[in-house]
Amino acid sequence: MDSKKLIIGISSCLLGEKVRYDGQSKRDDILINKLHHDFILLSICPEVEIGMPVPRERLNLIGSSDNLKMIADETGKDWSDEMREFSKMRILQSDFKNISGLILKSKSPSCGIKTVKVLNNSELISQNGTGLFAEVAMKSYPTLPIIEAQELHNDDVYTDFICRVENFTM
Numbered sequence: 440m441d442s443k444k445l446i447i448g449i450s451s452c453l454l455g456e457k458v459r460y461d462g463q464s465k466r467d468d469i470l471i472n473k474l475h476h477d478f479i480l481l482s483i484c485p486e487v488e489i490g491m492p493v494p495r496e497r498l499n500l501i502g503s504s505d506n507l508k509m510i511a512d513e514t515g516k517d518w519s520d521e522m523r524e525f526s527k528m529r530i531l532q533s534d535f536k537n538i539s540g541l542i543l544k545s546k547s548p549s550c551g552i553k554t555v556k557v558l559n560n561s562e563l564i565s566q567n568g569t570g571l572f573a574e575v576a577m578k579s580y581p582t583l584p585i586i587e588a589q590e591l592h593n594d595d596v597y598t599d600f601i602c603r604v605e606n607f608t609m
């Protein structure tokens with residue numbers, strides 16, 4: 440490992456790890472190929488790290504923006520408190536505290552940033568929810584560069600993000 444390289448945290452499924460609820464990955468080849476020469480990529484999957492199996496039932500965000508719950512699709516298990524508590528603990532671990540940026544998977548009830556469907560009584564009430572892990576990370580480290588991977592496919596956005604990563608101090 441090159442100790443001079445900065446570390447970027449990244450959703451594990453974007454790295455090609457088969458950790459999604461359906462047992463698949465969402466490897467982002469374009470992005471990973473750009474990043475991996477210059478940065479150390481720290482793989483983070485909040486759902487697997489909290490102990491959920493692969494595959495697993497789909498999770499939904501349910502409620503309103505000020506009272507979002509993470510509910511499993513089939514069993515109805517409420518993961519909200521566990522995921523929030525896990526996230527608060529995870530972001531204090533030393534590997535996370537060494538990151539200079541965080542790249543997350545869109546639309547995920549854990550990782551998404553303002554791209555997650557929110558339901559209420561099975562009705563879609565918003566497509567702009569934020570996943571519970573992402574929310575904790577953003578609130579806890581307001582100056583940490585945090586972005587969804589899909590945004591980085593725009594060259595200007597990528598350049599700006601990398602600049603912010605290189606200038607970030609915790």
Ligand code: SF4
Pocket residue numbers: 450451452453458459460483484485486487544547549550
């Ligand atoms: S989006 Fe996040 S929680 Fe879902 S599989 Fe990818 S890393 Fe895990």
